[in-house]
Amino acid sequence: METLEAIRGRKSIRAYLDKPVPKEIIAQVLEASRWAPSGVNRQQWRVTVVTGERCKTLAKRLVERAREREPNTPGSGAGGPPDVSRRMVALRADLTRIAQSLGQSLWEFVVLGSYRLYDAPVVVVVSHPGRRGGDIPQFVTTMLVAAHDLGLGTCWLGYPLSYSDLIRQVLEIPDEEQIGAVVALGYPDPDSPANAYRSPRDELEDFVRWVGYDQD
Ligand SMILES: Cc1cc2nc3c(=O)[nH]c(=O)nc-3n(C[C@H](O)[C@H](O)[C@H](O)COP(=O)(O)O)c2cc1C
Numbered sequence: 001m002e003t004l005e006a007i008r009g010r011k012s013i014r015a016y017l018d019k020p021v022p023k024e025i026i027a028q029v030l031e032a033s034r035w036a037p038s039g040v041n042r043q044q045w046r047v048t049v050v051t052g053e054r055c056k057t058l059a060k061r062l063v064e065r066a067r068e069r070e071p072n073t074p075g076s077g078a079g080g081p082p083d084v085s086r087r088m089v090a091l092r093a094d095l096t097r098i099a100q101s102l103g104q105s106l107w108e109f110v111v112l113g114s115y116r117l118y119d120a121p122v123v124v125v126v127s128h129p130g131r132r133g134g135d136i137p138q139f140v141t142t143m144l145v146a147a148h149d150l151g152l153g154t155c156w157l158g159y160p161l162s163y164s165d166l167i168r169q170v171l172e173i174p175d176e177e178q179i180g181a182v183v184a185l186g187y188p189d190p191d192s193p194a195n196a197y198r199s200p201r202d203e204l205e206d207f208v209r210w211v212g213y214d215q216d
Contacts, residue, residue: 006149013153015192016120032146038135045139048125060114100195114159120184127177135178153188
């Protein structure tokens with residue numbers, strides 16, 4: 001796949017096939033991800049790849065915790081600059097429509113779904129030793145694109161981070177590492193309406209300022 005095609009084609013996958021992902025394929029994804037840029041080449045990332053019973057246990061424990069604490073649905077407190085809150089409200093409406101088509105509420109589909117790791121066969125937890133987590137987004141973004149290139153689907157999951165203590169406990173992540181990102185990974189279910197959705201983007205003229213290009 002061409003690089004630009006992989007970047008444009010990646011999207012969040014919220015329904016997965018019940019099909020294991022070979023370790024070698026995940027190693028290929030991580031092999032590409034390790035080339036992500038990092039400040040002063042710190043490479044402050046550690047990766048825990050989880051599948052099988054431990055992955056199911058993690059999802060089950062996260063769902064139990066979410067049911068006790070009832071976290072908010074995405075976009076419910078949409079604030080900030082008007083264009084940002086407009087996008088959040090739009091995503092909330094789109095995800096609500098998908099939830100309805102699945103016979104679920106937004107809370108069940110996205111909130112519980114996120115804690116359930118969307119039933120993905122693999123979850124990847126990216127942590128960082130020390131206080132600085134600045135290298136994590138580059139690593140994870142590279143990983144999502146590489147996974148897509150290899151025919152895998154992913155969803156970056158912010159919700160489970162609120163129960164990092166539980167993730168640390170279940171996966172035995174060392175105390176000196178901070179958990180920075182959780183990513184569901186697996187083969188996309190091509191028949192699920194959840195995966196038919198493509199979130200929109202602003203046009204270039206909405207967010208780019210060209211300087212020195214219009215000199216007559
Ligand atoms: C830091 C971060 C946290 C996210 N957390 C969640 C989440 O908990 N649940 C979820 O379904 N999607 C989550 N997403 C996915 C975003 O909703 C998604 O990236 C955004 O709507 C753009 O859509 P796309 O990824 O399909 O292009 C998260 C994305 C990022 C970058």
